[in-house]
Amino acid sequence: MPRPRQALLSRDRIVATALALIDADGLAALSTRRLAAALGVQGPSLYNHFGTKDEILDAVADSVTATVDVGGFGRYDWCEALRHWARSYRAALAAHPNIVPYLAQGPGRRPAALAMADAVYGALVRAGWPPARATHVGAALRYFVAGSALGSFARGFVEDRALYATHPHLGQAHRLAGHQERVDEGAFTLGLDALLHGLSAEYDRTVAGVERVAGTE
Structure with a gap:
């Protein structure tokens, strides 16, 4: 044969x-x-x-993980690079939500996952974040992205208006599932903006503030 x-x-x-x-x-x-x-x-x-x-x-x-775009690190400032990475990361995970619990265990020995962690952490340290804080920042973004990719908030509400009759603040909840992409994308964007705004404020208060003080001495 x-x-x-x-x-x-x-x-x-x-x-x-x-x-x-x-x-x-x-x-x-x-x-x-x-x-x-x-x-x-x-x-x-x-x-x-x-x-x-x-x-x-x-x-x-x-x-x-290998489909996530980490090219923004080294091309944009740390905050915009995190935004670019987080959106690409979410897209990759949202396309395969059933693998997210396994990915959430951490990079282990996986080459692409280690390369991604190195790119994120390295960019933050180069931007002036203290190493321990850079670890916190990277972890916080990963928690947020992984959580957002695990499921759909909008699809958690069934399209049954009568179900919400006894819940006065949920009168339009039956419409959420029909607007899944817009609701979930809007929530992710809002959360990411808020998270990055808070990180930028801390950076200006701590990292950049220390650099300004050092420059006057």
């Missing part, structure tokens, strides 16, 4: 198929048996490319 011109499996194909399964049915539904079936191979074939299921999940998570 002649050998196929292309290998049946590759790391990229395994990762793409695993991500599609997670997108469709969630993290808990992914198993090596189901993944192998979706790929049309036997389970042991996966282990020619990955040692464990966790290695597959790491690769899947990192494939999502």
Whole structure:
């Protein structure tokens, strides 16, 4: 029997198929048996490319992180770079919300995740943030972005006007689901603006203030 011109499996194909399964049915539904079936191979074939299921999940998570644009660091000032990064980060996570709980565990040994953390932290330190505070800033943005990508506020309200009859302040809540993108995007933008405004105020009060005082001595 002649050998196929292309290998049946590759790391990229395994990762793409695993991500599609997670997108469709969630993290808990992914198993090596189901993944192998979706790929049309036997389970042991996966282990020619990955040692464990966790290695597959790491690769899947990192494939999502790799789509985040960190090019703003080094091109914009720290605050605008954070805005650019946060919007790209949210878009990447919102496209694959079922993988967010795994990503939220931290970068671990994942190359793209470590590169992203290095870009964010490095830019903040170069801008003058003390190292410990730079860690806090990066973590705060990551909490906010990950939380916003986990679900839709608007879709949490069903389109049943009668349901809200006994809640006088929710008379228009049945309309929220029909305006999901506008509501969720507006909430994210408002929160991001408020967070960055607060960080800018702290930067001006502490980092820039210290630099101004030092310059007069």
